[in-house]
Amino acid sequence: MKNILGRKVGMTSYFTDDGRFVPVTVIEAGPCTVVERRTKEKHGYEAVALGFGTPKRRRVTRALAGHYKKQGVDPVRFVREFRDGIEELEVGTTVTVSAFEPGDRVDVIGVSKGHGFSGAIKRHNFSGGGASHGSMIHRQPASNGDTNAGRVTRGSRRPGHYGTDRTTHQNLEVVRADAERNLLLVRGPVPGAKNGLVIVCSSVKTKPAGASA
């Protein structure tokens, strides 16, 4: 289990070594420092906190500064905790993209782009009604369900706020890991806007490389 934090840079295409031309998302990932270890004794669970990026100085409050000083690490902009694959990670250890290699399968977590208050077509992939011939139902969600019930069924898909949700895109292929420039090229799209924080970790649904093809 490998974890790293990064920033989505954008998308482009890439020639792989076996000659395919694939769409990739470029992620500027790491270097991440382990800023804290959570322990069973003290916190009730085992985890490591990975930090990424340098914060503006005024964003580091005295309380935070004290916390980082106690841990003996530099302040970081983003902190996320991980519970898997943490055995060898002591406070102060650095995680870089060299932990990943081409062919690895990863899950990428980000915050999806905000779409504001959206209709049922955009938000839930409804089909919508006819455009003409007197249809009168164009982009409406149409029926709301059983009239006998006299109420709207809980959880029915309606218009509403869409986006800015924590979203995971599973089982993406690592196309390239550039340790020199801290870049991770991952096949396909990744949730969120450019410059957004993304979490990259080994895919939970794929067996590790070598286990099966």
Added chain:
Amino acid sequence: MNVIDLVNREQRKDQVPDFRAGDTVKVYSKVIEGGKERVQMFEGVVTVRKGGGSTESITVRRIAHGVGVEKTFLLHSPRVERIEVSKRGIVRRSRLYYLSEKVGKAARIREKRTSK
């Protein structure tokens, strides 16, 4: 320079011969056949050259056994080993889509003779 540009730039080949639509080229590309890799040559008229940067592509047309065949190559693909220009053509369009409707004599392209 932004990172995306850098990644794209790296993938481009340093040297691509100078040619345009209407020219006749030989494209040597690697193909995998029966588990083995070999180089295949495809010669024909460049009908389209489009796109920029690492996604630039060319379409090459030839008549094979009486049937028109068009193949598209990604110019900067590592599979395209090399490209040789064999003839320069004189055309007045940058994309020769009209060629696919013409047969035989009508599909000829005037050749540019360069003095050596």
